[in-house]
Amino acid sequence: MKKIYLLAMTALLGTAASAQINAPANARKHVLTRENVSNLVPNRQEARSNAGSMRVTILEQDFQTTGNLPGALPTGWTTNDVTLMDATTGPAFFVHNATTANAGSYWPVAEVGVNNRFAGANDDAPPCDCMMDEVYVETPSMDFSTALNPAVTFDIYHDGNFGGGDAWLQASTDGGTTWTQVNYSGDVDGLFPLQEGFWQTLVITLFEFGGQADVRLRFTWSDAGSWASGFGVDNVVVGDLEEFSLTLDRTIQGDWNTPFFGDSYWDYTQIPLAQADSVKVTGILSNTGLGTLTNARLQVEIFQGATSVATAETASTPELISLTKDTVSVVTSYIPGAIGTYSITGTAVADEVDADATDNSSSVSFDVSECTYARDINTAQAFFQLEAGDFAGNLFDIYNDEEYYGIQVALGGGSTVGGTVTAVIYELTGFDATTGDPIFEFVDGSQSVEAPVLDEDLNTAGGQDFICLPFEGPVTLTAGGVYLAAVAGTDVLRLPVSGSNSVPGSWVYTDADGTYGWTQGIFMIRMIGNCVTCGAPIGDNVEEQTANTFGVRAMPNPASAATLVTFNLEGSSAVELTVRDITGKLVESFNLGNRAAGNNSFELNVANYEAGVYTYTLNANGINVTSRLVVR
Numbered sequence: 001m002k003k004i005y006l007l008a009m010t011a012l013l014g015t016a017a018s019a020q021i022n023a024p025a026n027a028r029k030h031v032l033t034r035e036n037v038s039n040l041v042p043n044r045q046e047a048r049s050n051a052g053s054m055r056v057t058i059l060e061q062d063f064q065t066t067g068n069l070p071g072a073l074p075t076g077w078t079t080n081d082v083t084l085m086d087a088t089t090g091p092a093f094f095v096h097n098a099t100t101a102n103a104g105s106y107w108p109v110a111e112v113g114v115n116n117r118f119a120g121a122n123d124d125a126p127p128c129d130c131m132m133d134e135v136y137v138e139t140p141s142m143d144f145s146t147a148l149n150p151a152v153t154f155d156i157y158h159d160g161n162f163g164g165g166d167a168w169l170q171a172s173t174d175g176g177t178t179w180t181q182v183n184y185s186g187d188v189d190g191l192f193p194l195q196e197g198f199w200q201t202l203v204i205t206l207f208e209f210g211g212q213a214d215v216r217l218r219f220t221w222s223d224a225g226s227w228a229s230g231f232g233v234d235n236v237v238v239g240d241l242e243e244f245s246l247t248l249d250r251t252i253q254g255d256w257n258t259p260f261f262g263d264s265y266w267d268y269t270q271i272p273l274a275q276a277d278s279v280k281v282t283g284i285l286s287n288t289g290l291g292t293l294t295n296a297r298l299q300v301e302i303f304q305g306a307t308s309v310a311t312a313e314t315a316s317t318p319e320l321i322s323l324t325k326d327t328v329s330v331v332t333s334y335i336p337g338a339i340g341t342y343s344i345t346g347t348a349v350a351d352e353v354d355a356d357a358t359d360n361s362s363s364v365s366f367d368v369s370e371c372t373y374a375r376d377i378n379t380a381q382a383f384f385q386l387e388a389g390d391f392a393g394n395l396f397d398i399y400n401d402e403e404y405y406g407i408q409v410a411l412g413g414g415s416t417v418g419g420t421v422t423a424v425i426y427e428l429t430g431f432d433a434t435t436g437d438p439i440f441e442f443v444d445g446s447q448s449v450e451a452p453v454l455d456e457d458l459n460t461a462g463g464q465d466f467i468c469l470p471f472e473g474p475v476t477l478t479a480g481g482v483y484l485a486a487v488a489g490t491d492v493l494r495l496p497v498s499g500s501n502s503v504p505g506s507w508v509y510t511d512a513d514g515t516y517g518w519t520q521g522i523f524m525i526r527m528i529g530n531c532v533t534c535g536a537p538i539g540d541n542v543e544e545q546t547a548n549t550f551g552v553r554a555m556p557n558p559a560s561a562a563t564l565v566t567f568n569l570e571g572s573s574a575v576e577l578t579v580r581d582i583t584g585k586l587v588e589s590f591n592l593g594n595r596a597a598g599n600n601s602f603e604l605n606v607a608n609y610e611a612g613v614y615t616y617t618l619n620a621n622g623i624n625v626t627s628r629l630v631v632r
Contacts, residue, residue: 056147056148056239056240057237057238057239058142058143058144058147058150058238058239059139059140059142059236059237059238059239060236060237060238060239061074061077061139061235061236061237062117062234062235062236063095063117063118063119063234064116064117065095065117069094069095069096069097069099069100069117070094070095070096070100070103071094071095071117072091072094072095073091073093073094073095073119073137074095075140076139076140077119077137077138077139077140078137078138079091079092079093079121079135079136079137079138080092080135080136082123082128082130082131082132082135083130083131084127084128084129084130085126085127085128085129085130086127090127090128092121092130092132092135092136092137093119093120093121093135093136093137094119094120094121095117095118095119095120096109096117096118096119096120096122096232097111097115097116097117097118098110098111098116100125101118101120101122101125101230101232102122102125103122103125103126104122104124104125104126104128104129105461106124106161106162106229107122107124107125107159107161107229107230108381108382109157109230109232110157110197110198110199112199116234117234118155118157118232118233118234119137119219119232119233119234120157120230120231120232120233121135121137121221121230121231121232122229122230123223123227123228123229123230124227124228124229125230131223131225132221132222132223132228133222133223133224133225134220134221134222135220135221135222136170136218136219136220136221137218137219137233138176138216138217138218138219139216139217139218139236139238140216141175141214141215141216142214142215142216142217142238143213143214143215144206144209144210144211144212144213144215145211145212145213147206147209147210147211147239147240148210148240149205149207149210149240149241149290150205150206150207150209150210150215150238150239150240150241151203151204151205151206151207151238151239151240151241152169152203152204152206152217152236152237152238153201153202153203153204153235153236153237153288154201154202154219154233154234154235154236154237155199155200155201155202155233155234155235156192156199156200156202156219156231156232156233156234157199157200157230157231157232157234158192158193158194158195158200158221158231158232159194159195159196159197159229160194160196160229161196161228161229161520162226162227162228162229163223163224163226163227163228164221164223164224164226164228164229164230164231165221165222165223165224165225165226165228166189166191166192166221166222166224167191167192167219167220167221167222167231168181168182168184168190168191168192168220169181169182169184169192169204169217169218169219169220170182170217170218170220171206171209171215171216171217171218172215172216172218173209173212173214173215173216174214175214175216176216179218182204182206182217183204184202184204185204185323196500196520196521197499197500198250198500199232199234200249201235201247201249201286203241203286203288203323205241205323206238217238219231219233219236241288241289241290242288242289242290242355242356243289243290243291243355244289244290244291244293244350244352244353244354244355245287245288245289245354245355245356246285246286246287246288246289246293246296246320246348246349246350246352246354246360247285247286247287247288247348247359247360248283248284248285248286248298248346248347248348248359248360248361248362249283249284249285249286249325249362250283250284250362250364251281251282251283251298251344251345251346251362251363251364252267252281252282252283252284252364253267253268253279253280253281253344253364253365253366254267254268254280254281254282255280255281255282255329255331256282256327256329257282257327257328257329258329267364267366267375268366268373268374268375269366269367269374269375269376269377269378269499270366270367270368270369270372270373270374270526271336271366271367271368271369271373272368272369272370272371272372272373272402272529273336273338273339273368273369273370273371274371274400274402274529275373275397275398275399275400275402276335276336276337276368276399277335277399277400278331278332278333278334278335279302279310279332279334279335279336279342279344280329280330280331280332281298281300281312281314281329281330281332281344281346282327282328282329283298283300283314283327283328283329283346283348284325284326284327285297285298285317285320285325285326285327285328285348286324286325287320287321287322287323287324287325288323289322289355290322291322291352292319292320292321292322293317293319293320293350293351293352294318294319294320294350294351294352295316295317295318295350295351296316296317296320296326296328296348296349296350297313297314297315297316297317297328297348297349297350298313298314298328298330298346298347298348298349299311299312299313299346299347299348299349300312300313300314300330300332300344300345300346300347301344301345301347302332302334302342302343302344303342303343303344303345304336304338304340304341304342305340305341309334309342310332310333310334312330312332312333312334313330314328314329314330315328315330320350336368338368339368339369339370340367340368341365341366341367341368342365342366342367342368343363343364343365344363344364344365345361345362345363346361346362346363346364347360347361348360348361370529371528371529372408372526372527372528372529373396373485373526373527373528373529374526375394375396375499375505375506375522376394376497376498376499376522376523376524376525376526377498377499377522378464378498378524379462379463379464379498380410380412380459380460380461380462380463380464380496380497380498380524381461381496381497381498381499381521382461382496382497382521383412383413383414383494383495383496383497384494384495384497384508384519384521384523385414385492385493385494385495386488386489386492386493386494386495386508387492387510387511387512388489388490388491388492388511389488389511389512390488390508390509390510390511390512391424391486391487391488391508391509392486392487392488392495392506392507392508392509392519392523392525393426393484393485393486393487393506393507393523393525394484394485394505394506394522394523394525394526395428395482395483395484395505395506395507396482396483396484396485396527397481397482398477398478398479398480398481398482398483399479399480400479401476401477401478401479402476402477402529403474403475403476403477403529404425404446404471404474404475404476404477404527404528404529405470405471405474405475405528405529405628406423406448406468406469406470406471406528406628407423407425407448407468407469407485407486407487407525407526407527407528408466408467408468408469408525408526408527408528409421409423409466409467409469409487409495409523409524409525409526410459410463410464410465410466410467410495410496410524410525411453411457411458411459411467411493411494411495411496412458412459412460412463412494412495412496413458413459413460413494414458414492414494415453415458415489415491415492415493415494416453416489416491416492416493417453417454417455417458418452418453418491419452419453419489419490419491419492419493420450420451420452420453420489420490420491421450421451421453421467421469421487421488421489421493422447422448422449422450422451422469422487422488422489423446423447423448423469423471423485423486423487424442424443424446424447424448424486424487424488425442425443425446425475425477425483425484425485425486425527426440426441426442426443426483426484426486427440427441427443427481427482427483427484428440428481428482428483428484429441437515437516438484438507438516440484443475443477443483444475445471445472445473445475446471446475447471447472448469448470448471448472449469449470449472449612449613450490451467451469453489453491453493459496463496466524466526468528469487470613470628470630472612472613472630473558473630483527484507485525485526485527486507486525487525495523495524495525496523496524497519497520497521497522497523497524498521498522498523498524499521499522500520500521500522501518501519501520501521501522504518505518505522506518506519506521506522506523507519550567550568550569550618550620550623550625551566551567551568552565552566552567552616552618552625552627553565553566553567553627554566554604554616554627554629557628557629557630558629558630558631558632559606559629559630559631559632560606560607560631560632561605561606561607562603562604562605562606562607563603563604563606563629564601564602564603564604565577565601565602565603565604565616565618566599566600566601567599567600567601567618567620568598568599568600569595569596569597569598569600569620569621570597571597571621572594572595572596572597573594573595573620573621574591574593574594574595574620575592575593575594575595575600575618575619575620576589576590576591576592576618576619576620577589577590577592577602577604577616577617577618577619578590578616578617578619579604579614579615579616579617579629580614580615580616580617581612581613581614587609587614590602590604595620604616606629606631609631610631611631611632612630612631613628613629613630613631614628614629614630614631615627615628615629616629
């Protein structure tokens with residue numbers, strides 16, 4: 001199943017675009033509000049399409065000016081003025097980089113490359129805090145007298161967050177006295193599309209302005225009267241289109257052409273080795289030239305570290321007509337077999353010779369982990385608020401039967417300290433035919449013990465600290481299922497979100513009105529398999545815990561009377577053993593003395609322990625290894 005849709009044709013074809021993602025018809029998207037959001041940081045880094053591929057270039061501007069930022073626009077470029085915080089006026093658009101654009105802490109523009117600069121308007125960054133109704137950045141006058149097939153290609157950052165309004169293109173042929181909207185054909189109203197967390201490359205034809213001696217363009221944005229985020233423009237190129245030009249907009253780890261949930265629909269950042277499955281890859285191909293491309297397809301190469309381990313190719317699109325896109329996917333035969341980092345390089349090809357092949361490739365990477373299943377990108381960007389009675393979580397595919405031991409979650413500042421948080425797993429069994437709401441069924445045994453919310457657990461923007469919520473015993477999830485790893489609290493919880501959902505993969509249940517919705521950000525909630533990091537906050541000695549240098553284990557586990565803690569030392573060392581409850585409170589500490597190299601053991605008496613989940617930490621040679629112990 002392919003999803004072919006218009007890129008932009010203002011003079012060639014009528015408007016017609018198919019949905020790229022099949023979501024439940026009435027899925028309600030929870031948009032982050034100012035009240036729910038703290039300081040933001042840039043979203044995940046993405047390569048954009050190179051905005052070249054012009055036969056004859058009339059204007060080119062990448063905004064890589066020199067000098068301090070925010071800076072003035074390049075010579076010949078203009079913008080309108082807005083009212084500043086001190087009641088004076090100042091320009092709406094400046095030259096920014098990702099850091100200065102986010103000076104107000106609510107516009108996390110994705111960084112591309114190093115210190116990339118662009119034209120941006122932000123309505124809440126000092127000294128603005130402005131109303132921005134139809135602000136614009138305008139090109140110099142351009143001569144289209146000899147232009148044959150003029151078009152403009154450009155990059156935009158248009159996330160629509162916090163009530164942000166529309167963006168669109170305008171043109172003038174009378175020195176700027178009157179302006180006409182130039183429609184983007186991918187939208188029924190001709191407006192620019194929204195894309196959370198990514199820069200986009202658009203191409204819009206300007207054929208109706210051929211022969212004109214004075215053409216000016218405006219990239220226009222409105223904040224819709226809201227305390228919105230902002231709008232950015234970069235890599236503007238105006239000129240005649242090439243006959244043949246193919247662009248790869250993005251490479252995605254996952255299958256965007258699967259008919260419904262499951263089968264690697266979502267792009268994971270960490271996949272447990274036990275859940276490694278055939279790598280699936282999607283590419284978004286764009287025909288940015290005049291001519292029809294034949295047999296357009298995506299060639300895929302998979303790397304483990306720096307070593308190429310597999311290649312594949314999608315089925316070809318017989319004809320990709322001018323200024324359209326096609327989302328193509330392939331299920332490769334390669335299954336990762338070891339822990340480590342894997343990357344996927346996609347290259348768009350067609351039978352015709354491409355005018356500019358520099359924009360035909362892009363890459364994406366993911367980690368195969370020991371036991372962690374994650375969709376977030378490990379950096380808190382914004383915060384979603386849950387009230388008591390609500391729950392929220394991420395969906396995960398299960399490819400092989402496996403036992404899971406708990407859920408990791410990051411909590412943000414503003415969560416009620418002294419309240420509790422608990423984890424649970426639900427299986428997604430379908431959607432209600434009437435309401436479109438997801439149908440979740442509780443997985444037996446998956447309710448974790450309640451853990452207190454401690455002040456030291458709370459993250460700020462950019463935070464990466466997780467707490468672990470172990471189940472009382474292992475929970476087996478079965479192959480072929482799709483499961484929601486969710487958390488709930490007795491009081492307010494502020495959950496960090498990290499990265500952007502392309503599909504409804506992060507869900508929220510709101511108890512106040514009994515409704516479901518899916519979020520634009522991915523919750524920092526993870527599923528944890530049989531992994532030694534689950535017994536303690538992942539922020540503490542992650543590398544040491546994961547390595548489990550001493551092969552520490554307790555048998556039996558769960559235990560009711562005594563358990564034998566075994567460990568192996570490479571050399572003699574003083575050894576200490578510490579036991580804590582799930583809150584981190586010290587239960588017992590043992591000085592095991594100086595132990596010889598090789599296998600060692602210590603019998604831990606737990607007969608007087610209350611039933612529940614504990615952690616035990618072995619310290620030797622200055623290294624701590626923590627694991628989990630269940631007492632029944």
